[in-house]
Amino acid sequence: MRIWLDGTLRDADDAKVSVFDHGLTVGDGVFETLKAQDGTLFALTRHLDRLARSARGLGLPDPDLDEVRRACAAVLEANPVPLGRLRITYTGGLSPLGSDRGDSGPTLVVAVGETTRRPDTTAVITVPWVRNERSPLTGLKTTSYAENVVALAEADRAGASEALFANTVGQLCEGTGSNVFVVVDGELHTPPVASGCLAGITRALAVEWTGAKETDLPFDVLERAEEVFLTSTLRDVQAVHRIDGRTLAHAPGPVTAKAMRVFDERAASDLDP
Helix, strand or coil: CEEEECCEEEEHHHCCCCCCEHHHHCCCEEEEEEEEECCEECCHHHHHHHHHHHHHHHCCCCCCHHHHHHHHHHHHHHCCCCEEEEEEEEECCECCCCCCCCCCCCEEEEEEEECCCCCCEEEEEEEEEEECCCCCCCCCCECCCHHHHHHHHHHHHCCCCEEEEEECCCEEEEECCCEEEEEECCEEEECCHHHCCCCCHHHHHHHHHHCCEECCCEHHHHHCCCEEEEEECCCEEEEEEEECCEECCCCCCHHHHHHHHHHHHHHHHCCCC
16 A cells, blocks of 8 residues: 655555654544545545635644645555545644644645445444534544544444434434434435534535435434435445334335435536535
8 A cells, every 4th residue: 555645655664653743642633534436536626625624623734735636646546446435634743742733734644445335224323422513623524533433333332333423402413424314204304514513525415416404403303203314425325224223114215215316326427516
């Protein structure tokens, strides 16, 4: 594997980040995950825009997006895979052993790994922990992911692939790495960004392409929703067939199946929407 690190491609064994990098010591970094199919990235412009927004939200210097584009192209050329997960990581760089940021400049890493297509349906659980919609990190895609690691491990123990959170006021928010959509009385809804959820790229496209309504929803909507699906970079639109102990018969339902079809068609027709 060849990895881009701070301006050049390196062999994986030589791609080393300092133990004093602020992304490692305090999680001071942002990242993006993109789907790479046959050497082409999906929605690259949207992902780079969000990378820059997240960096600004942490007070990091704006990333050089031209360099990031070059890095992505170089990594894909060096590591051809039919379907891959490409990750861009941008951190605070060398810093003291504390929360103060150093002045050596940020670290940029781009890497890709092969993956497989997700199944059409999946199981999820709900967890008792909440997202803080008033956090300074709300809406930023940061490397501070320990909360998600804990929740996803809980999901794995329950035979599920995702865990869903409420926010501090009891509204449906998001998954550890996905956005959530529900069908209630035949209408498609998803929580608004104000709920504390990440402004997912796939979420935004699904809202645009399906006409879903952005609605404040109580967390217990999951107990009565007719259909539920998740969106994310590698899930695209994925139906949910079980929530905790509740089975959703015939998943994907008709609204979800249409959303899956529309997303696949629109994504295939425009790789950088």
